[in-house]
Amino acid sequence: MTSPRLRIAVQSKGRLAEGGMDLLKRCGLRFAYGRDKLHQRAENMPVDLMLVRDDDIPNFVASGACDYGIVGENVLREEQAAGGRARELDVALRLGFAGCTLKLAAAQGGDIRSSADLAGKAVATSYPALTAQYLRERGIEAEIVEMRGSVEVAPRLRIADAICDLVSSGATLQANGLAAFETVLESEAVLIRRSTGRDPRTDAVANVLMRRAEGVIASSQTKYIMLNAPKDRLEAIRNLLPGADAPTIARVAGRDDVVAMHAVCRERVFWETLEALEAEGARAILVLPIEKMLA
Ligand SMILES: Nc1ncnc2c1ncn2[C@@H]1O[C@H](COP(=O)(O)OP(=O)(O)OP(=O)(O)O)[C@@H](O)[C@H]1O
Numbered sequence: 001m002t003s004p005r006l007r008i009a010v011q012s013k014g015r016l017a018e019g020g021m022d023l024l025k026r027c028g029l030r031f032a033y034g035r036d037k038l039h040q041r042a043e044n045m046p047v048d049l050m051l052v053r054d055d056d057i058p059n060f061v062a063s064g065a066c067d068y069g070i071v072g073e074n075v076l077r078e079e080q081a082a083g084g085r086a087r088e089l090d091v092a093l094r095l096g097f098a099g100c101t102l103k104l105a106a107a108q109g110g111d112i113r114s115s116a117d118l119a120g121k122a123v124a125t126s127y128p129a130l131t132a133q134y135l136r137e138r139g140i141e142a143e144i145v146e147m148r149g150s151v152e153v154a155p156r157l158r159i160a161d162a163i164c165d166l167v168s169s170g171a172t173l174q175a176n177g178l179a180a181f182e183t184v185l186e187s188e189a190v191l192i193r194r195s196t197g198r199d200p201r202t203d204a205v206a207n208v209l210m211r212r213a214e215g216v217i218a219s220s221q222t223k224y225i226m227l228n229a230p231k232d233r234l235e236a237i238r239n240l241l242p243g244a245d246a247p248t249i250a251r252v253a254g255r256d257d258v259v260a261m262h263a264v265c266r267e268r269v270f271w272e273t274l275e276a277l278e279a280e281g282a283r284a285i286l287v288l289p290i291e292k293m294l295a
């Protein structure tokens with residue numbers, strides 16, 4: 001008897017779709033070019049993708065229709081706060097993209113500046129269970145007004161006094177004259193699965209993909225830095241490298257005063273870092289992307 005194929009639920013279109021497919025491809029999965037918009041069969045591993053609405057993903061995984069799913073943590077936690085089968089799920093891996101924050105916000109310069117000010121008021125949100133839970137935990141009684149989207153217009157329409165919605169750049173809040181005052185949840189894309197009762201055969205395939213995904217995620221946040229450093233500034237330069245393990249030091253042909261330093265930096269390398277390195281005497285600074293990494 002042939003082994004079952006691993007079924008992963010991925011958003012069909014939207015903010016998680018591209019990042020999810022991109023991650024899976026970088027983990028080595030190859031798909032036949034777009035024959036079916038709702039189902040993609042990997043050619044080189046026993047993996048099928050189900051392309052669905054993101055809101056359905058927690059329940060598809062909980063019910064066993066799919067084995068794993070890629071979804072925003074906000075959607076997972078909302079389904080869990082609402083009760084039901086999503087409570088049988090856990091986060092197998094944090095995926096490091098689609099970062100956003102679920103925040104309470106109200107009119108800039110208005111009377112509502114903290115959750116305590118929401119007593120007796122109305123809060124519009126697409127995340128009614130998480131919002132209610134947050135307020136309940138603080139002993140605040142407020143009315144929840146559920147909206148599917150465009151939540152930021154609610155105060156202007158006098159549907160609600162405040163909102164609880166996702167914020168990324170903050171541009172939507174600002175455009176609507178709103179200011180955030182508290183964070184309900186920090187979110188990013190996550191890989192979810194049932195906590196118990198998984199098939200060990202499909203799980204073995206998932207484990208291979210997760211190990212690769214860890215490498216892809218780590219390498220996308222990691223850079224390889226090469227530079228020439230004056231010998232007497234080595235310690236200062238080394239201390240400026242963000243999240244670097246012990247660097248490699250090598251001789252530079254024909255130079256006694258300078259060495260080459262190579263290091264893997266596990267944190268983002270900003271222009272400011274390069275300028276600070278240069279100020280310490282580093283020269284020929286190269287920042288290279290790392291394509292794959294197994295730690
Ligand atoms: N402004 C944002 N910046 C970054 N990530 C976001 C932002 N808004 C939402 N997200 C994340 O991306 C996920 C999907 O957002 P998207 O807008 O594509 O969903 P949707 O409109 O519910 O799509 P669907 O049609 O599949 O139901 C959200 O659940 C959240 O985790």
Ligand SMILES: O=P(O)(O)OC[C@H]1O[C@H](OP(=O)(O)OP(=O)(O)O)[C@H](O)[C@@H]1O
Nearest residue numbers: 149150151166167168169170171172173
């Ligand atoms: O902080 P920003 O970068 O401005 O992003 C936040 C906005 O993005 C999302 O909306 P989306 O575009 O998905 O529209 P929606 O209201 O239909 O959900 C979210 O619901 C906010 O409205």
Ligand SMILES: [Mg+2]
Nearest residue numbers: 053054055056
């Ligand atoms: Mg949705």
